[in-house]
Amino acid sequence: MEYQRTIGDKIIIEGEGVFSGKWIRVELEPTEKSCGILFIREDLPHKPVIPLSIENTIGLEGLTLITDGEHFIYLVEHLLSALHALQIDNLIVRVFGEEIPLLDGSAYPWVRKVQEVGYKFLLVPKIKYKVTKRFSFENGESKIIFEPSNILKIRAEIYFNHPLIGSQSFEIEINPWNYIREISFARTFGFKEILLERKNKGILKGGNLSNALILDETKVLNPEGLRAKDEFVRHKVLDLIGDLFSGGKAFLGEVKATFSNHRLHINALKNLFSTNCLEKIESRALTFFFLPKRLKKRF
Numbered sequence: 687m688e689y690q691r692t693i694g695d696k697i698i699i700e701g702e703g704v705f706s707g708k709w710i711r712v713e714l715e716p717t718e719k720s721c722g723i724l725f726i727r728e729d730l731p732h733k734p735v736i737p738l739s740i741e742n743t744i745g746l747e748g749l750t751l752i753t754d755g756e757h758f759i760y761l762v763e764h765l766l767s768a769l770h771a772l773q774i775d776n777l778i779v780r781v782f783g784e785e786i787p788l789l790d791g792s793a794y795p796w797v798r799k800v801q802e803v804g805y806k807f808l809l810v811p812k813i814k815y816k817v818t819k820r821f822s823f824e825n826g827e828s829k830i831i832f833e834p835s836n837i838l839k840i841r842a843e844i845y846f847n848h849p850l851i852g853s854q855s856f857e858i859e860i861n862p863w864n865y866i867r868e869i870s871f872a873r874t875f876g877f878k879e880i881l882l883e884r885k886n887k888g889i890l891k892g893g894n895l896s897n898a899l900i901l902d903e904t905k906v907l908n909p910e911g912l913r914a915k916d917e918f919v920r921h922k923v924l925d926l927i928g929d930l931f932s933g934g935k936a937f938l939g940e941v942k943a944t945f946s947n948h949r950l951h952i953n954a955l956k957n958l959f960s961t962n963c964l965e966k967i968e969s970r971a972l973t974f975f976f977l978p979k980r981l982k983k984r985f
């Protein structure tokens with residue numbers, strides 16, 4: 687039997703919102719209830735609650751957001767990636783703004799905090815979504831394939847016409863160990879020209895070299911450079927793990943994504959959830975009871 691879990695203690699993280707330019711506080715609060723992941727807009731008068739569910743999730747090209755139709759929380763994907771990979775089932779996420787701070791652009795700051803507080807278990811069996819039949823979804827050159835599996839395994843492939851990126855692919859079985867070592871540190875990336883244009887148009891009010899990898903035509907502008915040569919495709923895997931949690935429960939399947947983005951991931955999942963290729967199961971899998979606290983960073 688695999689039991690549901692929450693985090694061992696409250697976590698507080700603060701950072702600048704790249705869209706709003708505001709300083710935003712996020713509190714992760716453990717819960718003893720089997721309530722799934724509940725986001726709360728703490729900054730609004732009635733503190734609206736937005737439960738994580740496929741109906742409440744929207745994927746845009748560059749980000750994933752959740753909404754109850756009236757209120758929004760943008761950029762949830764890196765936090766969801768950490769929660770999914772670290773096998774958290776139930777959590778209250780209090781957000782004092784309309785977006786999750788990007789922090790260093792990776793999921794590592796969230797992972798680090800969860801490592802510090804550990805887990806608390808609820809004596810209720812864990813429920814997961816499991817792919818039971820092959821399902822594929824494509825849009826132009828972008829494609830995602832879901833195959834049945836008892837584990838979560840991801841293969842991502844990207845192509846960017848840039849000397850530092852080109853064609854990259856990465857395949858990995860997701861568990862807390864592999865995730866912390868191989869994926870959690872990979873930062874989101876953007877191209878200088880596009881970011882400058884968005885800043886000039888006022889779409890981005892915050893954000894700097896500490897929130898993402900920024901590239902010009904030939905190189906990385908961040909003074910510390912890359913954390914891995916294939917950091918770009920590793921981040922694609924990180925994003926995908928977050929989006930695969932949009933049903934609010936752990937996801938089991940072999941997922942292959944080619945030239946994909948958040949819009950494709952979430953649209954594919956909305957379609958997958960409406961088919962009979964996915965099943966809700968009570969997990970009897972072997973479980974990781976403790977989080978590795980002393981795993982060395984790779985960067």
Ligand SMILES: [Zn+2]
Nearest residue numbers: 763874921925
């Ligand atoms: Zn991302």
